[in-house]
Amino acid sequence: MNDDPKTQRSGVEIIKDNSDYLRGTIEQGLADPITGAIAEDDTALLKFHGSYQQDDRDLRQERRKQKLEPAYSFMIRVRMPAGVCTPEQWLDLDRVANTHANGSLRLTTRQTFQLHGILKRNLKRTIREINETLLDTIAACGDVNRNVMCNPNPHQSEVHANVYEYAKQISEHLLPKTRAYHQIWLDEKPVAGTPETDEPLYGKVYLPRKFKVVIAVPPSNDVDIYAHDLGFIAIVENEKLTGFNVTVGGGMGMTHSEPETFPRLADVIGFCKPEQVLEVAEHVVKTQRDFGDRGNRKHARLKYTIDDRGVEWFKGELESRLGWALEPAKPYQFTDNGDRYGWVKGADGKRHVTLFIENGRIRDTDDYPMMTGLREIAKIHKGDFRVTANQNLIIASVAENQKAKIERLIKQYKLDDGTAHSALRLNSMACVAFPTCGLAMAESERYLPGLITKLEEVMLDAGLRDDAITLRMTGCPNGCARPYIAEIGFVGKSVGHYNVYLGGGFHGQRLGKLYREGITEEKILAELTPVIKRYAKERDDGEHFGDFVIRKEYVREVRAGRDFHS
Numbered sequence: 080m081n082d083d084p085k086t087q088r089s090g091v092e093i094i095k096d097n098s099d100y101l102r103g104t105i106e107q108g109l110a111d112p113i114t115g116a117i118a119e120d121d122t123a124l125l126k127f128h129g130s131y132q133q134d135d136r137d138l139r140q141e142r143r144k145q146k147l148e149p150a151y152s153f154m155i156r157v158r159m160p161a162g163v164c165t166p167e168q169w170l171d172l173d174r175v176a177n178t179h180a181n182g183s184l185r186l187t188t189r190q191t192f193q194l195h196g197i198l199k200r201n202l203k204r205t206i207r208e209i210n211e212t213l214l215d216t217i218a219a220c221g222d223v224n225r226n227v228m229c230n231p232n233p234h235q236s237e238v239h240a241n242v243y244e245y246a247k248q249i250s251e252h253l254l255p256k257t258r259a260y261h262q263i264w265l266d267e268k269p270v271a272g273t274p275e276t277d278e279p280l281y282g283k284v285y286l287p288r289k290f291k292v293v294i295a296v297p298p299s300n301d302v303d304i305y306a307h308d309l310g311f312i313a314i315v316e317n318e319k320l321t322g323f324n325v326t327v328g329g330g331m332g333m334t335h336s337e338p339e340t341f342p343r344l345a346d347v348i349g350f351c352k353p354e355q356v357l358e359v360a361e362h363v364v365k366t367q368r369d370f371g372d373r374g375n376r377k378h379a380r381l382k383y384t385i386d387d388r389g390v391e392w393f394k395g396e397l398e399s400r401l402g403w404a405l406e407p408a409k410p411y412q413f414t415d416n417g418d419r420y421g422w423v424k425g426a427d428g429k430r431h432v433t434l435f436i437e438n439g440r441i442r443d444t445d446d447y448p449m450m451t452g453l454r455e456i457a458k459i460h461k462g463d464f465r466v467t468a469n470q471n472l473i474i475a476s477v478a479e480n481q482k483a484k485i486e487r488l489i490k491q492y493k494l495d496d497g498t499a500h501s502a503l504r505l506n507s508m509a510c511v512a513f514p515t516c517g518l519a520m521a522e523s524e525r526y527l528p529g530l531i532t533k534l535e536e537v538m539l540d541a542g543l544r545d546d547a548i549t550l551r552m553t554g555c556p557n558g559c560a561r562p563y564i565a566e567i568g569f570v571g572k573s574v575g576h577y578n579v580y581l582g583g584g585f586h587g588q589r590l591g592k593l594y595r596e597g598i599t600e601e602k603i604l605a606e607l608t609p610v611i612k613r614y615a616k617e618r619d620d621g622e623h624f625g626d627f628v629i630r631k632e633y634v635r636e637v638r639a640g641r642d643f644h645s
């Protein structure tokens with residue numbers, strides 16, 4: 080454990096420290112026409128501005144052979160609390176994606192957009208255009224608080240609307256204060272004689288690692304509250320929000336063959352009133368800022384700070400900073416972590432339709448003009464759009480007299496309101512992985528749809544077409560699609576090989592357990608077919624797949640992250 084952040088610092092800590100509040104030499108790097116990349120140290124700083132330097136991994140070998148530098152481009156992630164944007168913003172992002180990026184938009188597992196394939200020479204103009212549409216990319220990545228998530232439909236009830244306001248406030252409250260972003264991307268001139276802010280919340284070296292906040296409104300846990308550093312579970316009495324249970328210390332990332340790294344579910348530590356939310360968020364962040372490990376980035380998330388020192392220690396530290404004690408947690412119940420597809424009527428009488436966007440990828444193909452269809456809807460839609468934490472999309476707040484028009488466009492462009500697919504596919508997610516993700520070890524987004532087609536045959540044969548089993552895939556163990564809380568999780572080990580995890584909780588309440596290691600598709604199908612068939616025959620009434628595989632001892636129940644590997 081690292082008790083003295085000054086003596087043991089990882090390389091990224093030193094880069095942050097020397098960066099003049101996240102400036103580094105990014106501006107100079109953007110102006111250098113010799114290379115499509117920026118300086119290595121600046122790639123760490125660029126993340127705080129919402130962008131990653133990547134290279135096309137499909138082309139890596141060929142370019143190496145030809146002695147060319149990698150095909151560099153940049154990914155941009157938008158900050159968009161709770162996944163809400165207007166039709167105008169949709170149209171702007173669509174245009175930006177088709178002019179400066181690779182012609183597609185990617186809905187992420189944290190309810191926002193990513194654009195891929197932006198060349199260095201277009202990076203500044205792309206970020207500027209995103210800002211012109213009144214969205215931004217500040218702190219979408221980096222060692223700060225990221226996009227704040229919450230149940231995506233404020234129009235569902237007054238409580239949802241209320242909670243959305245808190246998501247926005249938390250996002251604003253935890254933003255870095257440096258003007259670096261505005262100066263580099265938006266040409267803001269430094270004001271002479273004004274000293275740089277000292278980042279009152281984060282300090283000069285920001286957090287030891289990324290930090291993620293989420294709000295859930297039971298009974299839906301579609302935001303997977305236990306997977307995040309800090310969470311607020313809305314407690315509702317007589318249809319009014321009375322406050323929140325506070326959760327801390329969740330996280331998914333781990334490294335293969337390093338058992339000291341593990342996914343961990345958050346602990347519920349107490350209850351706070353609505354007006355105390357910002358104070359709690361701020362002091363949880365500050366506690367992690369002061370106690371998180373700054374020597375080893377693989378051990379730097381809040382989950383390790385809490386696991387090493389104990390939840391009671393953390394709660395005590397938090398309460399001493401707050402100057403008051405959290406109340407005991409209130410009862411609550413989650414039922415699932417999936418999306419509800421199709422049309423629903425909200426408390427305000429407006430209609431909302433949830434569309435299935437497979438793995439969040441929006442693009443046109445010859446037989447599926449999805450991007451065009453959504454653009455046409457955005458042109459006439461008067462409500463807003465909401466990205467869900469399952470990479471899907473809600474066309475929200477449709478007035479009664481607009482519904483038929485939107486329905487027509489959904490049909491015309493073959494958009495999917497959840498009727499066309501099996502429950503297995505509708506409850507699936509895959510991370511991006513190849514070709515853009517620099518950390519991918521195996522395919523994910525490009526591979527999962529085909530694997531599901533094969534598993535669907537098994538499900539169909541077993542009479543399970545409409546039975547929801549959560550299934551998630553990632554191309555490496557970092558866990559971007561939260562695979563360790565799926566009932567079936569596939570995690571890339573090497574090209575074409577996956578670890579299979581079984582037994583995650585249907586509403587995100589339990590970690591899965593390694594069932595088979597590093598197996599190919601043929602083996603995956605051979606291993607899972609008998610389990611699925613047996614589930615169809617021997618499950619108890621209403622029993623979920625994740626519970627069944629534990630009861631039948633395919634895997635042992637994982638009760639704590641620390642036991643994930645044992």
Ligand code: SRM
Nearest residue numbers: 187188189191330331332509510511515516517557558559
């Ligand atoms: Fe993630 C890194 C994509 C949600 C855990 N994630 C990455 C990078 C940026 C790769 C990199 O560092 O070079 C990926 C970019 C791929 C690409 O080409 O676009 C990437 N993560 C994603 C997205 C786009 C996956 C998706 O298919 O939607 C999600 C974007 C979220 C957003 O909008 O902010 C995404 N990442 C997550 C989640 C899920 C969540 O937050 O609910 C997790 C697990 C939860 C957690 O944080 O523990 C997650 N991503 C990671 C990690 C492991 C962190 C750790 O503590 O070990 C990394 C690697 C790292 O940070 O070193 C990572």
Ligand code: SF4
Nearest residue numbers: 510516519554555559
């Ligand atoms: Fe990349 Fe791994 Fe995240 Fe997938 S899980 S996007 S492969 S970092």
